[in-house]
Amino acid sequence: MSKHGLLLLTYRPQQISSVLAHVGSYLRTVNRKINNTLYIWVESNQRLISNSLEPATAPLINELVNLVPRIYVEAHRRAPLLDVRVLHQAQYHQQHCQIKRKLQYLPEIIFTNESFNDDHVGKYLESHFEVLFGKLPIFHLDHKDTSESGILHYEPCSCRVYDYVCLGGTFDNLHNGHKIMLSTAQLKTQKSLTIGVTDQNMIKNKVLWELIESPKERIDKLSSYLTDIDPFIEYKISSIQDPFGPAIVDPDLEAIVVSEETVRGGHKINEIRQTKNMSQLQVDVIPLLKDGHRQHEVEEDKVSSSSMRIRKLGTLLRKPEPRPNLPNKPYIIGLTGMIASGKTSIAQKLGKLGAGVINVDLLAHQTYSNQTMPAFKEIVSIFGSDIVDKDGNIDRPKLGRIVFEDKDKLTQLNEIIWPETLKLVFEKIKELSQKYQVIVLESPLLIEGNRMNQVHQIWLTILDEKEAIRRVQVRNQLTEEEAIKRVQSLIPSNEKVKHANVIFCTYWDEKVTWEQVKRAWEMLNKEYIESKPETGQ
Numbered sequence: 314m315s316k317h318g319l320l321l322l323t324y325r326p327q328q329i330s331s332v333l334a335h336v337g338s339y340l341r342t343v344n345r346k347i348n349n350t351l352y353i354w355v356e357s358n359q360r361l362i363s364n365s366l367e368p369a370t371a372p373l374i375n376e377l378v379n380l381v382p383r384i385y386v387e388a389h390r391r392a393p394l395l396d397v398r399v400l401h402q403a404q405y406h407q408q409h410c411q412i413k414r415k416l417q418y419l420p421e422i423i424f425t426n427e428s429f430n431d432d433h434v435g436k437y438l439e440s441h442f443e444v445l446f447g448k449l450p451i452f453h454l455d456h457k458d459t460s461e462s463g464i465l466h467y468e469p470c471s472c473r474v475y476d477y478v479c480l481g482g483t484f485d486n487l488h489n490g491h492k493i494m495l496s497t498a499q500l501k502t503q504k505s506l507t508i509g510v511t512d513q514n515m516i517k518n519k520v521l522w523e524l525i526e527s528p529k530e531r532i533d534k535l536s537s538y539l540t541d542i543d544p545f546i547e548y549k550i551s552s553i554q555d556p557f558g559p560a561i562v563d564p565d566l567e568a569i570v571v572s573e574e575t576v577r578g579g580h581k582i583n584e585i586r587q588t589k590n591m592s593q594l595q596v597d598v599i600p601l602l603k604d605g606h607r608q609h610e611v612e613e614d615k616v617s618s619s620s621m622r623i624r625k626l627g628t629l630l631r632k633p634e635p636r637p638n639l640p641n642k643p644y645i646i647g648l649t650g651m652i653a654s655g656k657t658s659i660a661q662k663l664g665k666l667g668a669g670v671i672n673v674d675l676l677a678h679q680t681y682s683n684q685t686m687p688a689f690k691e692i693v694s695i696f697g698s699d700i701v702d703k704d705g706n707i708d709r710p711k712l713g714r715i716v717f718e719d720k721d722k723l724t725q726l727n728e729i730i731w732p733e734t735l736k737l738v739f740e741k742i743k744e745l746s747q748k749y750q751v752i753v754l755e756s757p758l759l760i761e762g763n764r765m766n767q768v769h770q771i772w773l774t775i776l777d778e779k780e781a782i783r784r785v786q787v788r789n790q791l792t793e794e795e796a797i798k799r800v801q802s803l804i805p806s807n808e809k810v811k812h813a814n815v816i817f818c819t820y821w822d823e824k825v826t827w828e829q830v831k832r833a834w835e836m837l838n839k840e841y842i843e844s845k846p847e848t849g850q
């Protein structure tokens with residue numbers, strides 16, 4: 314299996330759309346041979362037959378606007394996990410034909426759909442790219458099952474081209490739907506493509522927004538993707554704070570590319586431009602790419618970044634850091650997350666699957682549960698005798714109201730309780746390690762207390778803040794204001810995500826939570842438990 318490859322897709326003169334007949338079959342074979350990136354370069358077979366290295370006559374724009382999106386539709390069907398990149402060589406960029414392109418990922422194998430002399434193929438590709446193709450293996454693709462041909466339901470948009478085009482999006486987990494939109498816009502652009510990328514304040518209503526990368530990371534990835542596909546256009550990519558961005562400011566823009574679901578945004582932009590006496594943008598609409606690989610009813614119908622985020626739940630997102638300070642056994646999972654995000658519910662499920670569970674909160678409460686316990690006196694001396702109830706115990710709801718009103722007091726309380734709690738945690742770990750290989754330490758303040766190196770992996774529960782506030786109100790009988798204070802008293806989930814090896818979300822019903830937990834448990838056992846020795850890393 315190679316990581317990256319390049320498919321040289323050749324067609325007979327005047328018959329460019331004929332490549333579509335078999336592209337699905339080619340992609341299926343390629344999908345078995347590479348597992349990361351596939352570049353596709355579309356070329357007339359005449360250039361290879363004649364072994365001519367003269368500049369080619371590039372395919373016509375109307376052919377490409379038809380062809381390229383359809384290749385992505387097939388890529389979604391046949392190789393949904395491959396990063397397919399159809400490289401453009403549009404007619405109006407003929408003057409750049411002599412410039413050798415760089416590629417972001419170096420191909421390790423070449424695929425061709427027609428048999429040519431291997432030397433010709435290597436030389437031809439080396440005349441277009443700064444890659445030593447001559448040394449790479451060449452695999453000739455056959456298409457046996459022609460029955461797959463021509464089943465592409467795709468209505469391409471107009472083939473008019475413009476100097477200045479714009480579009481917008483979040484572009485998290487760049488997928489084939491995005492690629493259709495971006496390619497269409499690139500093919501329509503002769504000079505400059507302006508792209509607005511949603512800022513952090515615009516994504517907070519999206520499902521699992523905490524898993525979306527920062528605007529800078531998304532912009533960087535988008536920029537290197539676009540340059541890889543077509544380095545001859547100017548790209549102006551910036552973050553936007555509203556749905557309109559530069560589209561209602563830049564007088565040079567001529568067209569906007571939108572999808573069926575965002576066409577209203579395009580028309581709204583034109584309304585605003587009209588009020589400012591600016592020219593109207595041509596609104597070019599691409600159809601939505603439906604998801605043929607939906608895994609769950611909570612996923613969307615269309616190929617979507619949200620569905621891709623949902624699929625990450627319960628999987629290993631980040632390899633755990635080595636913990637030379639900890640023995641390999643027992644293997645300790647720190648389960649943390651926002652208040653009412655479902656830590657206890659997930660810990661219980663892990664318990665049912667075979668983990669030993671320690672609730673650090675309960676042990677913390679033990680440290681001041683009666684007058685003989687070590688933290689009792691210290692807490693009363695700091696928070697006053699008012700917090701002791703008529704039975705002589707510390708009134709926890711009352712203490713809670715005090716510390717969630719005042720961050721300093723919360724820190725003070727944690728400083729008193731933590732050393733004693735830690736002693737109890739160690740005792741409990743020792744006791745449970747007789748029976749369990751995996752111990753789940755349910756610990757709300759694991760990250761706040763910077764205690765991440767005391768566990769082998771960090772598993773994080775996240776939940777939409779509004780839902781967390783609703784749950785706290787119901788469960789703890791609090792007002793909305795009090796619930797908000799509790800939920801917001803900890804480090805926000807989007808910052809904790811950086812530390813997490815596995816993430817869960819309990820937003821949907823229990824069945825969905827169970828699926829995530831089972832996935833994580835299986836991964837843990839397979840990768841980290843079954844094959845580990847007692848000591849050493």
Ligand SMILES: CC(C)(COP(=O)(O)OP(=O)(O)OC[C@H]1O[C@@H](n2cnc3c(N)ncnc32)[C@H](O)[C@@H]1O)[C@@H](O)C(=O)NCCC(=O)NCCS
Nearest residue numbers: 480481482483484490509556558560572575578601602616
């Ligand atoms: C407010 C905007 C920018 C927010 O983007 P959004 O969060 O929806 O981005 P997302 O990354 O999900 O999608 C980006 C674009 O790809 C399209 N898209 C997403 N999935 C698919 C799919 N499966 N098939 C086809 N297109 C798709 C979206 O409809 C959108 O047009 C957008 O929704 C919008 O209203 N666009 C029209 C106005 C605009 O472009 N403004 C900025 C101009 S600079």
Ligand SMILES: Nc1ncnc2c1ncn2[C@@H]1O[C@H](COP(=O)(O)OP(=O)(O)OP(=O)(O)O)[C@@H](O)[C@H]1O
Nearest residue numbers: 652653654655656657658784788819821822823826
């Ligand atoms: N999958 C789920 N679907 C719906 N509700 C859930 C789900 N999981 C948990 N809940 C509910 O959310 C509330 C909080 O869950 P839980 O007590 O497990 O959270 P927690 O993170 O342990 O809270 P705390 O930090 O306060 O201890 C509970 O009322 C629980 O019933």
